[in-house]
Amino acid sequence: MSIQNLNTYDPFADAIKSSEDDVQDGLVHVRIQQRNGRKTLTTIQGLSSEYDLKKIVRACKKEFACNGTVVEHPEYGEVLQLQGDQRENICQWLTKSGLVKPEQLKVHGF
Amino acid sequence: MEEDMVFDPSLKKKKKKKTGFDIEAALAGETKTTDAPVETGDVDVPEDDSLDLDNFGKKKKKKKTFFNLEELESALPESKDKKPPAEEPEQQEEEIMDDLDLDIDFTRTKKKKKKRNLDEIVAEEDVKTEDQEKGDDLQDDWFGSDRDYTYDELLERVFDIMREKNPSMVSGKKQKFIMRPPQVVRIGTKKTSFANFTEICKTLHRQPKHLLDFLLAELGTSGSVDGNSQLIIKGRFQQKQIENVLRRYIKEYVTCHTCRSPDTILQKDTRLFFLQCETCGSRCSVASIKSGFQAVTGKRAAMRAKTA
Numbered sequence: 001m002s003i004q005n006l007n008t009y010d011p012f013a014d015a016i017k018s019s020e021d022d023v024q025d026g027l028v029h030v031r032i033q034q035r036n037g038r039k040t041l042t043t044i045q046g047l048s049s050e051y052d053l054k055k056i057v058r059a060c061k062k063e064f065a066c067n068g069t070v071v072e073h074p075e076y077g078e079v080l081q082l083q084g085d086q087r088e089n090i091c092q093w094l095t096k097s098g099l100v101k102p103e104q105l106k107v108h109g110f
Numbered sequence: 111m112e113e114d115m116v117f118d119p120s121l122k123k124k125k126k127k128k129t130g131f132d133i134e135a136a137l138a139g140e141t142k143t144t145d146a147p148v149e150t151g152d153v154d155v156p157e158d159d160s161l162d163l164d165n166f167g168k169k170k171k172k173k174k175t176f177f178n179l180e181e182l183e184s185a186l187p188e189s190k191d192k193k194p195p196a197e198e199p200e201q202q203e204e205e206i207m208d209d210l211d212l213d214i215d216f217t218r219t220k221k222k223k224k225k226r227n228l229d230e231i232v233a234e235e236d237v238k239t240e241d242q243e244k245g246d247d248l249q250d251d252w253f254g255s256d257r258d259y260t261y262d263e264l265l266e267r268v269f270d271i272m273r274e275k276n277p278s279m280v281s282g283k284k285q286k287f288i289m290r291p292p293q294v295v296r297i298g299t300k301k302t303s304f305a306n307f308t309e310i311c312k313t314l315h316r317q318p319k320h321l322l323d324f325l326l327a328e329l330g331t332s333g334s335v336d337g338n339s340q341l342i343i344k345g346r347f348q349q350k351q352i353e354n355v356l357r358r359y360i361k362e363y364v365t366c367h368t369c370r371s372p373d374t375i376l377q378k379d380t381r382l383f384f385l386q387c388e389t390c391g392s393r394c395s396v397a398s399i400k401s402g403f404q405a406v407t408g409k410r411a412a413m414r415a416k417t418a
């Protein structure tokens with residue numbers, strides 16, 4: 001018989017485990033990057049690989065009237081890139097379409 | 111990005127005024143600041159006003175803090191300890207009248223710092239007076255009865271006791287943390303200097319490296335501290351934007367997540383950073399700083415030449 005309360009719990013267990021794949025923090029990171037001049041680029045990292053990102057990017061391009069692409073990254077998986085600051089747009093779109101829960105979104109930038 | 115570029119003369123006019131740093135607003139999240147876009151519009155010209163952490167980016171300092179507190183408290187059921195309950199309703203009414211006045215007459219300098227719509231205030235006050243009355247009755251039938259207490263009553267009671275036993279906690283709320291605004295200047299067309307970066311690190315009691323990592327990760331760019339201890343960032347950024355990022359930094363890595371005290375220590379322990387509060391003793395892990403995916407920008411031809 002084991003008493004559950006006395007089990008030792010290692011709070012760092014997942015920290016060590018996730019050292020390999022700490023990309024998968026379950027969050028969708030929405031970032032902005034400056035390009036030359038006043039141009040910007042929005043990247044969306046961490047979308048589930050279950051989704052067809054090509055379809056998503058096609059829908060977004062039409063919806064936000066901007067160009068976009070899907071980039072395959074060895075560490076971060078498939079990443080969505082959109083031209084301009086689409087952070088608001090993409091957050092709304094992702095939550096409205098139900099692909100991402102609002103609490104999963106992490107928006108970075110200024 | 112876009113809206114920052116738009117030139118709005120009304121913004122420029124205000125730039126001489128003080129900027130304050132609102133720690134409460136920082137804590138309340140970004141939503142707070144958006145309700146006053148005009149006020150936060152001070153751009154680029156670093157003012158030498160020392161600004162209190164209580165009010166970053168807001169000029170209407172005094173009143174604002176007052177209301178922050180109010181909001182905070184009215185979020186909880188209001189307590190009786192502020193004023194004698196008997197006088198309360200009249201006083202409230204007076205205040206409401208004042209608000210009425212001031213919505214029309216902005217020349218009254220004494221009160222003109224208030225900026226909130228009347229309905230909101232009235233609603234707030236109403237709630238308060240109601241609670242006040244409830245509170246009076248309570249005081250008497252609290253003892254010697256074992257009726258079912260409502261959640262609000264209990265919550266109110268526990269907060270009253272807390273305030274009573276810890277007067278320092280109540281006054282501690284007003285404790286201000288003086289911080290100067292970031293001095294942000296453009297260098298040429300492609301770089302930005304954050305002149306008092308090191309000074310701000312000192313004020314926040316954080317390693318420059320840590321703040322640097324955060325800033326660069328959030329801004330999605332690169333940069334370094336130069337010989338004059340100013341931070342040179344690649345890209346064009348405005349003071350307002352840097353303030354935003356700083357506010358997020360303070361929220362995550364400086365103020366205690368439990369009691370909001372800025373008196374904290376950041377420790378590294380097995381790959382994770384922990385925020386240890388010196389005021390309440392709470393300790394919690396904070397998000398690690400990752401830049402994550404960085405898109406390839408700049409000249410692709412040059413990149414190709416390098417890799418080829």
Ligand SMILES: [Zn+2]
Binds near residue numbers: 366388
């Ligand atoms: Zn604390």
